[in-house]
Amino acid sequence: MRxxxxxxxxxxxxxxxxxxxARFLLNGWDVSIYDPDPQxxxxxxxxxxxxxxxxxxxxxVSVPEEGRLSFASSIREAVxxxxxxxxxxxxxxxxxxxxxxxIQSHCAPDALIGSSTSGFKPSELQQGAAIPDQIxxxxxxxxVYLLPVIExxxxxxxxxxxxxxxxxxGMKPLLVRKEIDAHIADRFLEAxxxxxxxxxxxxxxxxxxxxxxxxxxxxxxxxxxxxxETYRIAGGxxxxxxxxxxxxxxxxxxxxxxxxVPELTDELTDMIATQSDEQSGMHSIRELERIRDxxxxxxxxxxxxxxxxxxxxxxxxDARVAPPLPTGIDKPIETLRRVIPVDxxxxxxxxxxxxxGQVFSDAGDVVMAMxxxxxxxxxxxLSYFTVANEIGYxxxxxxxxxxxxxxxxLEAKGKKLRLYHEMIRNxxxxxxxxxxxxxxxxxxxxxxxxxPEGEVLARITALGEAQARLPRxxxxxx
Amino acid sequence: MRxxxxxxxxxxxxxxxxxxxARFLLNGWDVSIYDPDPQxxxxxxxxxxxxxxxxxxxxxVSVPEEGRLSFASSIREAVxxxxxxxxxxxxxxxxxxxxxxxIQSHCAPDALIGSSTSGFKPSELQQGAAIPDQIxxxxxxxxVYLLPVIExxxxxxxxxxxxxxxxxxGMKPLLVRKEIDAHIADRFLEAxxxxxxxxxxxxxxxxxxxxxxxxxxxxxxxxxxxxxETYRIAGGxxxxxxxxxxxxxxxxxxxxxxxxVPELTDELTDMIATQSDEQSGMHSIRELERIRDxxxxxxxxxxxxxxxxxxxxxxxxDARVAPPLPTGIDKPIETLRRVIPVDxxxxxxxxxxxxxGQVFSDAGDVVMAMxxxxxxxxxxxLSYFTVANEIGYxxxxxxxxxxxxxxxxLEAKGKKLRLYHEMIRNxxxxxxxxxxxxxxxxxxxxxxxxxPEGEVLARITALGEAQARLPRxxxxxx
Numbered sequence: 003m004r005x006x007x008x009x010x011x012x013x014x015x016x017x018x019x020x021x022x023x024a025r026f027l028l029n030g031w032d033v034s035i036y037d038p039d040p041q042x043x044x045x046x047x048x049x050x051x052x053x054x055x056x057x058x059x060x061x062x063v064s065v066p067e068e069g070r071l072s073f074a075s076s077i078r079e080a081v082x083x084x085x086x087x088x089x090x091x092x093x094x095x096x097x098x099x100x101x102x103x104x105i106q107s108h109c110a111p112d113a114l115i116g117s118s119t120s121g122f123k124p125s126e127l128q129q130g131a132a133i134p135d136q137i138x139x140x141x142x143x144x145x146v147y148l149l150p151v152i153e154x155x156x157x158x159x160x161x162x163x164x165x166x167x168x169x170x171x172g173m174k175p176l177l178v179r180k181e182i183d184a185h186i187a188d189r190f191l192e193a194x195x196x197x198x199x200x201x202x203x204x205x206x207x208x209x210x211x212x213x214x215x216x217x218x219x220x221x222x223x224x225x226x227x228x229x230x231e232t233y234r235i236a237g238g239x240x241x242x243x244x245x246x247x248x249x250x251x252x253x254x255x256x257x258x259x260x261x262x263v264p265e266l267t268d269e270l271t272d273m274i275a276t277q278s279d280e281q282s283g284m285h286s287i288r289e290l291e292r293i294r295d296x297x298x299x300x301x302x303x304x305x306x307x308x309x310x311x312x313x314x315x316x317x318x319x320d321a322r323v324a325p326p327l328p329t330g331i332d333k334p335i336e337t338l339r340r341v342i343p344v345d346x347x348x349x350x351x352x353x354x355x356x357x358x359g360q361v362f363s364d365a366g367d368v369v370m371a372m373x374x375x376x377x378x379x380x381x382x383x384l385s386y387f388t389v390a391n392e393i394g395y396x397x398x399x400x401x402x403x404x405x406x407x408x409x410x411x412l413e414a415k416g417k418k419l420r421l422y423h424e425m426i427r428n429x430x431x432x433x434x435x436x437x438x439x440x441x442x443x444x445x446x447x448x449x450x451x452x453x454p455e456g457e458v459l460a461r462i463t464a465l466g467e468a469q470a471r472l473p474r475x476x477x478x479x480x
Numbered sequence: 481m482r483x484x485x486x487x488x489x490x491x492x493x494x495x496x497x498x499x500x501x502a503r504f505l506l507n508g509w510d511v512s513i514y515d516p517d518p519q520x521x522x523x524x525x526x527x528x529x530x531x532x533x534x535x536x537x538x539x540x541v542s543v544p545e546e547g548r549l550s551f552a553s554s555i556r557e558a559v560x561x562x563x564x565x566x567x568x569x570x571x572x573x574x575x576x577x578x579x580x581x582x583i584q585s586h587c588a589p590d591a592l593i594g595s596s597t598s599g600f601k602p603s604e605l606q607q608g609a610a611i612p613d614q615i616x617x618x619x620x621x622x623x624v625y626l627l628p629v630i631e632x633x634x635x636x637x638x639x640x641x642x643x644x645x646x647x648x649x650g651m652k653p654l655l656v657r658k659e660i661d662a663h664i665a666d667r668f669l670e671a672x673x674x675x676x677x678x679x680x681x682x683x684x685x686x687x688x689x690x691x692x693x694x695x696x697x698x699x700x701x702x703x704x705x706x707x708x709e710t711y712r713i714a715g716g717x718x719x720x721x722x723x724x725x726x727x728x729x730x731x732x733x734x735x736x737x738x739x740x741v742p743e744l745t746d747e748l749t750d751m752i753a754t755q756s757d758e759q760s761g762m763h764s765i766r767e768l769e770r771i772r773d774x775x776x777x778x779x780x781x782x783x784x785x786x787x788x789x790x791x792x793x794x795x796x797x798d799a800r801v802a803p804p805l806p807t808g809i810d811k812p813i814e815t816l817r818r819v820i821p822v823d824x825x826x827x828x829x830x831x832x833x834x835x836x837g838q839v840f841s842d843a844g845d846v847v848m849a850m851x852x853x854x855x856x857x858x859x860x861x862l863s864y865f866t867v868a869n870e871i872g873y874x875x876x877x878x879x880x881x882x883x884x885x886x887x888x889x890l891e892a893k894g895k896k897l898r899l900y901h902e903m904i905r906n907x908x909x910x911x912x913x914x915x916x917x918x919x920x921x922x923x924x925x926x927x928x929x930x931x932p933e934g935e936v937l938a939r940i941t942a943l944g945e946a947q948a949r950l951p952r953x954x955x956x957x958x
Contacts, residue, residue: 017716048766055880056773059821060780060794062842063802065882065906143697144714145769148776150793151696172797174696174790180684187693189679193671198707201667202755203748206658210759213706215665218629218652219621221702225779226789228691228699229676236622238495270681277680281688288526291623295534297786298626301703302538304782307823308775311704312652315628316538319650324541343537345785348841349858350924355841355866359834363826364540380827388833391871398865398927402533404543428543446828449876 008069009034011080011109013101014090015042018118020049021146022088023071028057028147029171032069036080043073053147060148060172077101081109086167088140090118098127106132114164116140120188123181124156135160139178140168141185150174153185217311226297227290230274231282235290242278246271300345327372331468334475335372337365337423338407342399353399359391362423362437365407369421373461375443375454383446384455386419392438394477397427399435404428410475414466416459417443417451422475436477486547487512489558489587491579492568493520496596498527499624500566501549506535506625507649510547514558521551531625538626538650555579559587564645566618568596576605584610592642594618594632598666601659602634613638617656618646619663628652631663695789704775705768708752709760713768720756724749778823805850809946812953813850815843815901816885820877831877837869840901840915843885847899851939853921853932861924862933864897870916872955875905877913882906888953892944894937895921895929900953914955 010026012019015037023046027033035046050071058066074080081087087109091101098117105115115137117127128134138156143149152168154161155178168175178185184192201207207215223232230242237245246266282290305313328335338361348354370376370386379385399405406426413420419441425434443454454462488504490497493515501524505511513524528549536544552558559565565587569579576595583593593615595605606612616634621627630646632639633656646653656663662670679685685693701710708720715723724744760768783791806813816839826832848854848864857863877883884904891898897919903912920929932940 017714052769052773055770056777056822058819059777059880060784061798061801062784062818063798065817065819143701145773145776148773148780149697149700150790151693153693170800172793174692174793176689176692176696178685178689180682182682182684186679186685186690187697189675190672190694191698193675194668194707197667197671199744199748199752201664202751204658204660206656206660207664208759209708209752209755211654211656212664213708213759214652214654215629215631216668216702216706217704218654219627219665220669221699221704221706222627223621224694224699225703226695226699226783228694229672230687230691236495266677270677273680274677274687277687281686281691291530292533293786293788295530295623295626297783297788298623299534299537300782300786301779302626304778304823305704305775306538306540308771308778310771310775312628315650315652320539320541322648323539339543340540341536341543344534345782349855350863350865354838355869356834356837359837359871360832363833377827385828387828387873387876389873391833391869391873393837393869393871395865395867395869402537 008032008086009084011036011074011077011082011084011087011105012090013037013077013080013087013105014092014118015039015046016090017045017049017144018142018146019088019090020046021053021142021144022090022118024050024053024057024147025171025173026086027069027071028053028066030067030069031086031171032072034072034074034080034082034084036074036077049145049147052145056145057147077104078108081105081113084109084113086164087113087115088118089115093119093121095122095126098122099130102127102131102137106136111136114138114160114167116164118142121184123183125181138164139181139185140164140175141187143187151176151187153178153187155181155185218315222298222301222312223294225301227294230278231290232294234278234282235287235294237287239287241287242275243271246274296344299343303343303345327368329372331372331465332471334472335369335409335411336406337368337409338405339428340364340405342401342403342405344401347401351400353403355393355395358393358395358399358425358435358437361405361407361425361435362391362393362439363388365409365423366421366439366441369409369411369419369465373454373465374458375462379458380446384452384458385444385446386441387444388439389442390438390440394436395434396436397432397434399425399427405434408475410472411466411469412438414462414469417453419443419462419466422478424475424477433477436475438478486510486564487562489514489552489555489560489562489565489583490568491515491555491558491565491583492570492596493517493524494568495523495527495622496620496624497566497568498524499531499620499622500568500596502528502531502535502625503649503651504564505547505549506531506544508545508547509564509649510550512550512552512558512560512562514552514555524551527623527625530623534623535625555582556586559583559591562587562591564642565591565593566596567593571597571599573600573604576600577608580605580609580615584614589614592616592638592645594642596620599662601661603659616642617659617663618642618653619665621665629654629665631656631665633659633663696793700776700779700790701772703779705772708756709768710772712756712760713765713772715765717765719765720753721749724752774822777821781821781823805846807850809850809943810949812950813847813887813889814884815846815887816883817906818842818883820879820881820883822879825879829878831881833871833873836871836873836877836903836913836915839883839885839903839913840869840871840917841866843887843901844899844917844919847887847889847897847943851932851943852936853940857936858924862930862936863922863924864919865922866917867920868916868918872914873912874914874955875910875912877903877905883912886953888950889944889947890916892940892947895931897921897940897944900956902953902955911955914953 009032141153165175346357423437487510613635619631643653824835901915
């Protein structure tokens, strides 16, 4: 992947500067960092460590070849040969001016000089500069190595070059049309922050309650559609104009402590409705609802895997509603019954082959739990690992299908456990797939195979003996 | 899953009422809807259709058995025997008062009566009621069948009973400490909405730009940690107090059009810092950073599967940086090289067995693309389906491992394609897993097998013949 001789100079190596350094470095750029703080190398190292364990895994096709990282002893040394120079020094205008003067006396005249400033306008940053047009706002969001959006403010010709660079390293540059204090995003963050301070001061809510109302609610919507596309849906087929007509009156109500409100003239309503049509008009409201719902399901299920926020809530729910473990050991075991979610589909419009492995893995877990090899047992350092799977794909599985898995123990002797699973669609009884799964009991400490302990050994052996008396599943005899 | 005789009465069947109906119904409650609108049944039906295709798939263990749905011809009929009555009529106080009067003359005295109002306070709703304490605010967020948070405002004894009900149906009730206009969340939404109107009116940004700055940026953070936990991380090890000291001065700057600002007294700073410690103090900042990053990676990868927002951006990036397709056909093919992401791990702390299937499925896709069976070919109605996989798990795969897959074509004749994959860890050359994959060429229209067409058939046959001359992979001979 490394196919350039690009160099970025990072001036100021805190969390933001370190994030920029990681973004460039992991996209194959050489990076030189200047920061007079003696702790800078350690601090940047910590950010880089976080970035290396997360950013590369966003791609399904590439493995970044990192550029060279160096720490410079002066701005002069850092900016030598740099195509992009990123200033992330403290938010004081006189420090920024001195930094830009130092940068511009040593950098190439066509180098791009971005500033991470949250609040200053480019015209303020450019005051007294040798080449004012070279300096622009490139405002990132923490963590810079993961969140893609960058607000670009400055002279258009410069910004267009900056945009190309940022797009090439996977970011989402946004050219801001007019310079204003705090650009765009921080105006929202500041409005919310001010409102939050009032709620806490007035004893209406705690920090936890405010965070919960966001992350279990509108925060999930904003992660995928933002504000206007979300409200477009709320307006229904009548669209944005209807939404504004319906909720416009709230503007004059005391729904916020922050009361300077624009007048909802016909002109402003027209502007919003027209822009919203351009943005989302290619989808009907019905389509937007389904896109939104699929996004929400996929994100909430992703958080389920992390056991966090809305995902942790789903795990608690599952624990509460899960059926009791199967008990009868002298017949095939009904190990699973579930619905096929949208995040399991692939480009063929059916369940991806890998998710059959997920279903059978989950079914195997139920057998383990039946014999006492459950979460506590695993926490105690013992588990079963799958060593071989033979999956036969017999029929397609689709979104929303309710499926069940019937499992038979073929062999359970000592550390060896062989299961045979049949996955069946509820609606029509169709056999969708089969799996011959071989598991081996292991110590999670040594990562080596070993015999199950006491109770588990006794129960798995009994289960194996009872199941050995059953006829082979019909689908195995084919 | 259906283990109750609970009944919910839904008064007002729009998008919000329909969402409530779906939430109860899909959790096994009987639901009776009253709405004088002759279109109500159709409208609720549309919401239910959306809910049925998304809500059940949030669970990995349960399949909801739906309650009975009916449409009542009067409030009296709807509330008969109902434990929960939810009012979602238009936001006009006189309509709400009349509705509550009708409800209370016919419902059980211990029924819970929630209102979906965005703006009214419970004291306003309760004016003139027969049993004021029975009525409370239960404010949901659209789509009600997916977003879990509910703001509860009213008399505590009633709210505690309401909380139990909502938790049982998978929601996240939040007891609001004091009644204020617009409760909590809508104060934020309103503040952001007002700020957004100014930005559009002043020509600073369009609806699309505002949505992008949110969904590619802080919206992703808010979906998982909200406002304060996010800022706690920004404060670093010095914590919330440091963050406030650092960013407090912005409050007096013109960063928003909305300028009524609370004074940051020591007392308010203490309140926030203490609450934040209680909320997040069990994790170090380092831990919070990793939790945040893992959440972001998992959510962005989930959106990648939906090809939407931050996920669509990742897909564009992948398309740009993907290595060229392998060309040499007379040696084993290097089909894949990638990093193992956090959403592929399981409770054993290693890559889940199902994800090996994903890796080999992706490797098979590369062979397909090599012979011209690529996205366009699939869009044209032809593809390969996997019909059998034999996976051998030889070594564990861990977060961040760089792996590659070496693929050999064992057989390529007509519609039959057999591949053998070896998955290897880059760092130590360790063989992690093998897969014997049998694919069959199919028509996506008839979903039946058929011969590949022209060019693809020629190329796959040539590939098969060239590869047949290679020795069998070493791992196959074991």
